[in-house]
Amino acid sequence: MIETSTLSMLDRTEPAQCTVCCCTLVNKILMVLFMVLLTFATLIGNLVTLAVMVGNKHFHTPQGYLKASLAVADLAVGIFVVPLSIYVEVYLMVAESAPEWTSYNSQSVRFHPCNIIGPIFAGCTLVSITTIFLLTIERSIAVLRPLHKDSVITRKRTTILIFLSWVGSFLLAVCPLVFSSEIALEYNSCSRMCNYALGTIGEFPSQAWNILLLFPAFDFTLLGGTVVINIISLSSIRQHSKHRKTLAETEIHTTSNPTFSDIKAAKTIGTLTVAFTASFTPIAVFVVGNVLGNEWCNFSFFAFWILATNSCWNVIIYSVRDQKFRLRAHKLLMPHRQNTTKT
Template identity: 70%
Template structure:
């Protein structure tokens, strides 16, 4: 450890060389999973006319946010941990370098926060879009247009970016540094943070507000789907020839997929929200910080997995895109 640097508490993930290597391997595999899954998602959505819809645009926005984490955030942690492993710790990873010019964390930290905010806001917009398709299927085309969806996507990105940098712009008690516990660029308290440190509570407050709205919208959509299914079953028993106008099967399936995404994000975000609140109250929680931040980061490769499992057309198109690569690898072998 460099002279003059504060001692870092020994964590489960950093005490031995074996654990350090395993953590580094986990990061590398996570990068590959994020890049592959979201690159295929974008290729399927943007390269297939069937998926170029308002719903597809929202899924593409979610994939871009996840892809940004794999391109700008996780590789920085890999570089830092690799350098530390070979005994050449970069200057910017030390806690006393937070004011250094062109600090990498000044970019990676807000990007990670913004992508997290974009993810939850996009999931919320997906829930709204699916609820309209389920509750008002005849008006779906008139209400859900590509132009309106594009405006909402741009607004969610701009709002998330502004909120991500707001702690740095409106608080003198907050800085960005590479945290030895979480293995990631985090917001950190300065020597005398005062009450301004509480501005970080904006992140869990915003995410939980949208998450609560998403759960409510999904509950309304699923309730409508259940009522429609019962009504259709009763009429089918009375008269097999009669049909009830209702949501398409694809809309119903997509609504259930959004519900699965909401549960996945809630499970991955809850630990980081608990950590932020505890950190504001003065708790360090070194081991827990690693678990919280990397659980949230792992969610960046889960969205593509959820879609591939739930959407058969998506799986078929992805297999078609990957078929030439498989054929090339087989021919080389």
């Protein structure tokens, strides 16, 4: 969710730039409405996911733990990141001027909200990418080495990996602020979010450049590895499907093949990977544009908010791909209908 923010340095004496999202009153209202709907969708969807994962023993598995961790990361975006943008934009509409702190970066004032929100957004994005990678590894073992699945993938090991992913992700999120005095956080008038930026006006320092590259380097490497592993797993699933047909015709049975539920879960994780890759791609394009010296103000808004919408997609994917999750979620949301059906 935040990986590399705007590298452009804004002149604090100029008014906020007029972007496609906020040039007119109608556009501003639509933008705020979109942010509010996104907040509710993210909160409700991920709370339902957590309730299903925690409240049903069927989901007390390594895969369930990882999905719960992903839901917590997405939930944090809905609780902390998007509401701050809503506050700023509503304040701007009512007072016809943005809050004073948005005119300065985190190095210019004693307390800046972006000092909290920026690392949260960055850390949760990194947690999401890491968790999807771990889910892919877990499913690939279940598909490629089904006999070793229970001995290799345990709840204890999964819990440790989840803890390490959260610690490592947030350490990486604060690295730019810790290791470079030239990097600060600011509320960017283009993306309408808290982004990393240069804290001083002047020539772009090479050290700050190298530190900011940690984000795309980490993300692209992990996401690329996730895609490759998914391709290998899905290719193996296709081969198993052919073998199943052959075994069905010859009436030969074997226990060395992955179960139907493992195969279906692997396809679900593949869908999660595709959704996250699609939402992250605009950020990748934006980073390349920044490297080439383009600010792309309008595009930065769409890039960052497309990535933010990914926080509410997971519950939809689970509901479509996982029948057991869908039934549990339906029972949770409509208990009265369930009771009426039984009677």
